[in-house]
Amino acid sequence: MNLTKEEILIRISALIVQEMKGEQRAEDRLLLKNWLQESDENRAIYQRCFDKIMQKKAFQTLNEYEKNRDFEKIRTKLFTTPVPQHLFSLKRMLPFVAAACMMIALGGVWYYNQINSSIPSQIQLSQMDKLPAQNRATVTFSDGRQFQLNEHEGQVHMDKKGVHYDDGSAVAETQSAQFATIETPRGGVYDVILPDGTRVKLNAATTLRYPTVFATDKREVRVDGEAYFEVAKRKNQPFIVETKNQQVSVLGTHFNVNTYGNKSEMKTTLVEGKIRVKELTTGKDLVLLPGYQSCVMEGKLVSRAVDVNQEMAWIHGRFNFDGKSLYEVMDELSRWYNVDVEYRGEMPDVEFFGGTYRTSKLSTLLNILKDQNLRYHFTANGKLIIEQNKL
Numbered sequence: 001m002n003l004t005k006e007e008i009l010i011r012i013s014a015l016i017v018q019e020m021k022g023e024q025r026a027e028d029r030l031l032l033k034n035w036l037q038e039s040d041e042n043r044a045i046y047q048r049c050f051d052k053i054m055q056k057k058a059f060q061t062l063n064e065y066e067k068n069r070d071f072e073k074i075r076t077k078l079f080t081t082p083v084p085q086h087l088f089s090l091k092r093m094l095p096f097v098a099a100a101c102m103m104i105a106l107g108g109v110w111y112y113n114q115i116n117s118s119i120p121s122q123i124q125l126s127q128m129d130k131l132p133a134q135n136r137a138t139v140t141f142s143d144g145r146q147f148q149l150n151e152h153e154g155q156v157h158m159d160k161k162g163v164h165y166d167d168g169s170a171v172a173e174t175q176s177a178q179f180a181t182i183e184t185p186r187g188g189v190y191d192v193i194l195p196d197g198t199r200v201k202l203n204a205a206t207t208l209r210y211p212t213v214f215a216t217d218k219r220e221v222r223v224d225g226e227a228y229f230e231v232a233k234r235k236n237q238p239f240i241v242e243t244k245n246q247q248v249s250v251l252g253t254h255f256n257v258n259t260y261g262n263k264s265e266m267k268t269t270l271v272e273g274k275i276r277v278k279e280l281t282t283g284k285d286l287v288l289l290p291g292y293q294s295c296v297m298e299g300k301l302v303s304r305a306v307d308v309n310q311e312m313a314w315i316h317g318r319f320n321f322d323g324k325s326l327y328e329v330m331d332e333l334s335r336w337y338n339v340d341v342e343y344r345g346e347m348p349d350v351e352f353f354g355g356t357y358r359t360s361k362l363s364t365l366l367n368i369l370k371d372q373n374l375r376y377h378f379t380a381n382g383k384l385i386i387e388q389n390k391l
Contacts, residue, residue, distance in 0.1 A: 136185055178213075179210065180212055183207045184225070185338065188205075217236075221239075221240070228315050246301075253271075271290060318357055343387070373389050
């Protein structure tokens with residue numbers, strides 16, 4: 001459906017307010033991102049929306065307009081040169097529509113912040129609540145050069161020349177560097193297309209190291225964290241993923257590698273194709289078929305059947321808490337929301353079930369603690385404290 005200019009302006013205004021509230025969906029972020037890329041003017045307007053003085057001024061102006069129902073007052077506040085009434089055609093009204101829409105965004109954000117700050121019980125939450133992971137990553141070359149990736153993008157291409165975004169704009173040239181490392185922090189995610197066309201989705205707190213030019217007989221990368229691979233098929237050039245203590249070898253397939261935690265928690269899940277997983281300390285290896293996962297149990301590398309949809313929930317923008325302990329759930333949330341967690345007192349030995357979307361604010365997900373007789377609060381430095389409710 002094609003939107004008119006007026007409709008786009010109104011929609012963008014609403015999206016800006018939603019972003020400030022932490023209520024924006026993935027598809028809405030994409031629409032806002034595209035709008036920001038259209039012009040420098042759009043980006044300047046967006047930045048103004050985060051100016052508290054501008055927010056308050058816009059809210060006060062809207063209040064005045066609401067009292068007098070007089071659009072002329074808004075017009076004269078925004079423009080010093082009067083516009084004759086007979087020129088108020090739809091085309092000439094667009095600048096005023098744009099200004100009014102942006103004022104709604106500014107005023108709405110200021111009003112939202114004022115409401116939150118007027119409720120003592122919500123002051124700390126509004127200040128300390130955490131937003132979900134965003135597009136954040138750093139590229140570091142073996143020659144020491146380092147570059148921060150654009151948060152308004154979400155994917156980079158790696159090739160012989162260097163690193164660039166989807167639209168072709170360059171991040172950096174390879175120059176003499178033999179290796180490159182792309183790293184997402186806690187609270188950050190990014191997609192990567194390697195020189196051979198392999199697609200890699202990096203979860204939060206993940207590092208991917210790769211050669212700027214693959215060897216002729218193999219394609220070898222290293223991962224620490226969690227990454228989903230869609231490997232480009234090359235019959236005579238196997239793709240090898242090295243982790244802390246394991247090696248995964250494939251020719252072309254889709255699989256997920258999770259190295260969060262210690263050695264016993266390392267998991268490789270196969271979605272499509274066939275892979276060989278080798279445990280480096282013992283030399284034990286096994287072949288995985290679709291729907292199976294390798295892991296270390298009682299010191300042995302084994303395979304087991306799993307629900308792929310549950311294991312791959314993060315790829316589809318969801319949390320899956322089925323069968324996970326409190327500590328496992330909070331470890332995942334701490335990475336996704338970039339928050340340190342501290343437990344005070346004895347914690348219940350429970351398993352959680354179900355899940356939710358990863359686009360929610362942290363406070364929304366922490367409602368699951370209430371059913372376990374737990375409560376939480378944030379410290380002044382943003383640490384999340386979890387403790388039992390007092391009887």
